[in-house]
Amino acid sequence: MPIMLKFSLMDVHQLRVFASVFKNKSFSKASEELHLTQPTISNHIKSLEDEFECKLFDRLGRTIIPTKEADVLYSHSMEIIEKADALKEAVGEVKKDLTGKLTVGASTIPGVYLLPRILKGFQNKYPSISVQICISDSIGIIKSISRHELLLGVVGAKLGNELINYFPLIEDELIAVSPPSFMKNNRMELKDFIELPMVLREEGSGTRRETEKFLETKRVTLENIKIAGIFGSTDAVKQAVKAGLGVTILSRLAVADELEHKILEEIKLTDVQMKRKLYVVTHKKRTLPHLYDTFLKHLLEESKNL
Amino acid sequence: MPIMLKFSLMDVHQLRVFASVFKNKSFSKASEELHLTQPTISNHIKSLEDEFECKLFDRLGRTIIPTKEADVLYSHSMEIIEKADALKEAVGEVKKDLTGKLTVGASTIPGVYLLPRILKGFQNKYPSISVQICISDSIGIIKSISRHELLLGVVGAKLGNELINYFPLIEDELIAVSPPSFMKNNRMELKDFIELPMVLREEGSGTRRETEKFLETKRVTLENIKIAGIFGSTDAVKQAVKAGLGVTILSRLAVADELEHKILEEIKLTDVQMKRKLYVVTHKKRTLPHLYDTFLKHLLEESKNL
DNA sequence: ATTGCCGATAGTTATTATCTATAACTGATA
């Protein structure tokens, strides 16, 4: 049989009972205040007296007088009761808390062309937050989430992992773009498009890989293509296209502004659809802090209007 | 049926369980630390999660990760746990506490001739106390104790009150005293003694009443006596006797020093015994603070050596 | 003496804390 040295169970409720008796100088008044019956109060006081091995109240007939021990217990009890209430309050606050730092992982396209706008709007709504976007490739983001280095990410690929939640966000599309007025007719088939001189990202970049992947589905490889230039960033590619170096294939998101202002022009490929979905990703087993949860909802909501 | 809005039961034990899980980052390690079983821990955490309506730990397989709410709960829990331990400690301290103020009520004789010596010894033993003697007559002391104005008194009469404890202390005795060498033979009968000129306290004094009471039992009244002088204090009476004004009847305690130094001399009355008991008195329904309790024991112990 | 107020006690019931045994899941290894 284990030797149970039972150390202060002392529940806060019991201290509340004691404090009420002390303040009201009466067991029965305390019972009214706490909506309990008088024998219940008696029992609690008795159990405290047993625990501390001392009388707490001298029961004279009509009145009770607290002992010296009760005086000490009272002041300490009040502190504990206040702290207990503060605790309850504090936990409640955290659940509503929308301050602090929000770190979002993202692959290049959403990280550069989507999140900044959305995060700006979110920060305007909740000014007391600071925001950070960590850009990596989709695999890296998902790994970080698996390892609990990140809580939330936006990626352009669904890399099957049992423990990851994928929330569909918006559709992105790889489109062919040219300088404005590059062609008379901006509708063509892929086989005609690949005759044009092309500007590309360097090998290994996400966009380059995506592009290759799509072309492969149409049995096209880059070897058959006139490469007019290779650049290290999406922006550099855009600049090259604007300068008339050639055409390229880019995410619609990345060229949305340029298309709107007619700085670049879309070439509609009539026989290919190069769509992909963007996903918000989280870890299935992690509880998101309220700030993250709110941002997630904001993100899904905002993306409807795009 | 009463609408029970149950407000934080939250016992400290549960917070200890939580804190242990948080620190150990493990339910099972916590169960070892607290000598409970793992399902018990699980239940406690679940009940806290229900109470706060939020997850506290994300259970991944081999590990758990505390949520933001848990972080907040932890710091607050630690405060409460520390306060709870401090409380336990503090109450324990009070029970051993021997500091503070010790107020003792006493009637004239014990208050003037007995308590000062004993209190001095007590204070030497426990230097960090302050001592006060409140002198009144026995009735006043006992009333004060009944009214809870005093916790402890020393009196020379047992005035039957159901709610008062009387602890016999020592025997006092009214004795007849004369100046030294006043008589050849210091043994006599009462009838001879009352022929001598007598010094008395004023009417209404305790000693005067005691004296009259004793004489009455022998069918003697003061009218038959030669009164050499009436004085307002025991000391004045003693001075008068020393000066040879006459004899008197006084408590043996009051003249112990003078008898020892042969400044006064006892006249042994062969046919009367004027003894009375001194009692320590307390209220039956009051719990004495440890300081008082210790003094009471000291008092009863010391009085054996007198 | 009687009445009214207050706390204590007895006995009951529902809730709760704890246990044992076992399931379900994860991560690592053979």
Next chain:
DNA sequence: TATCAGTTATAGATAATAACTATCGGCAAT
């Protein structure tokens, strides 16, 4: 791939506890 070791969850049983109702007994004021 299957299995093992380590971890939490679940189910079911039991003992402890907190709450209630009813009643007793002491004290003080009428």
